[in-house]
Amino acid sequence: MPDTVKIVRFHKTGSPEVLQFDELPLPEPTQGEVRLRVKALGLNRAEVMFRNGQYLEAPIVPAKNGYEASGTIEAVGPGVDPTWIGKTASTVPGLFSLNAHGVYGEVAIVPATALAEYPAQLSYEEGTSIWMQYLTAYGGLIMLGHLKKEDFVLITAASSSVGVAAIEIVKAEGATSIAVTRTAAKKAELLRLGADHVIVSDEEDLVARVKEITAGKGARITFDPIGGKIVEALAAAASKNGIIFEYGALAPEPTPYPLFTALSKFLTIRAYTLFEVAADPIEFPKAKKYIFDHIVAGNFKPLIDKTFPFAEIVEAHRYMESNAQIGKIVVTL
Template identity: 75%
Template sequence: MSNTVKIVRFHKTGGAEVLQFDELPLPEPGENEVRLRVKALGLNRAEVMYRSGQYMETPILPSKNGYEASGIIEAVGPGVDSSWIGKTVSTVPGTCSLNGYGVYGEVAVVPFRSIAVYPATLSYEEGASIWMQYLTAYGALIWLGRVSKGDFVIITAASSSVGVAAIQMVKAQGGTSIAVTRTAAKKARLHELGADHVIVTDEEDLAGRVNEITSGKGARVSFDPIGGKMLASLAAAAAHKGIIVEYGVLASEQTLFPLSTALAKYLTVRAYVVVELAQHKDLQEAKQYIFDHLASGAFKPLIDRTFRFDEIVEAHRYMEANNQVGKIVVTV
């Protein structure tokens, strides 16, 4: 085993080109930590924002990056049972800081609480594509939204990995998914992935189409990472006493609260990030729900494209192009 490893860090914030491979001493896990020999990395929009200095956590430079990795535990620190060595696991986002525990590298040291076993039927690439998307969807749709049989659910940015996970989760809960995409380019693909309805906002009025689909009832739950003008549209499309869960700020314009519509419909507009669930006592229940649905085949991570480790800059640029449907994965 080499005494040094390649770890991806950035020494200044900016575009994808700030990511660099630093040759560093092989790190040893500390108390209640494990060292993972990384096999695959799942990329997330949050990591692009973090690298750019636009995330809710400010990087301490030079900074690591990366929430999701799959691989094999090769060392454990004090407080961790040695029987974990050799087990295949993946990392759970939101359970620790990107500053201290970013996983982009040939190895990653993470807290023991930040690992989870996934079904052995999944590949390393799929194993790195689980927790961010399904936990984010679970927190909004089940933990907060209580989606159940008969519910209409609007899913914006539906071609993202989280959006695809949400389509699968709504189906598993017996609801009806209304996927929203900006252009018609991804419409057919979203139907193939199980969306019951697809609305193309460049061509259709969102509230008007939802009114048609729901026979005038509106959608009880909306799941949105965009904000901006989208929030007003979702409020107009919402059912009486509906809930709109906002989990991102992708819009370039300011997000204004649709007070009049919210008052008229008794709406709940709820801000949510996966960290909230990841640090809550209900995390274990969420992980079990996801594991069981993965094992049964009800959930299946969708991988859009795979890059090599030495192509991680290109992988970040591809994510920024917004052309993917599903997860972008880097193999190590």
């Protein structure tokens, strides 16, 4: 086994070009950790924000990056069950800091508690593409939103991996999804993926279309990673006693609070992240089982938009910033 490995780090925040391949000594797992030989990486918006210095935690340079990896366990530290060695697994976001355990590299050191085996029918590329998207959607829609068959669910940024996962969960629960995308280019694909309705926000009046689709009731659950000015329209499109989950901050402008609309409709506008699911000792195992079972049953299938070789991880980040993808961007090793 080589004494050194390539680990992607950045020594300053900024554009994708700050990502560089650092040749470092092969790391050894310490207490409670494992070493994963990485086969595939699933990219996420959080990692773009972290690289830009705009995430929930500030990067400590030189900084690692990356939440999701799949591969095989090749070493374990003290306190870890040695039967993990040789097993195929993927990392679960929300259970470690990017500063401490970023997974972009030929190997990744991660806490054993952040490992999960995934259904054997999945490839490495698919195995690295499940936990962030399905856990995020599960937490908002099932754990906190208590999704019911009669619900209308408004899903913005619907072509993202989390958006597609949300469409699948709404369909599995028998409710009605209303996907929102900016341009008509993605409409047909979103319908093919199971969205019941698609609103092209650059061409249609979002509030009027939601009212038309819901016969005036509005959407009880709204699942939004954008924030910013769109929140005012989302509130106007919500039903009475509706709940709006804000699970991201993609908008460049501040997010206003639509006070009078919220008062008149008794709305809940709630901040939410995947970390809330991961931190719940009762809900987290339920969430993992829910996802695992639906994948095995064929109800959920991670959608991979495009794959890049490890040497082109900068290009993969550029592609994510283009917003051209529908589903997951994966880097293979």
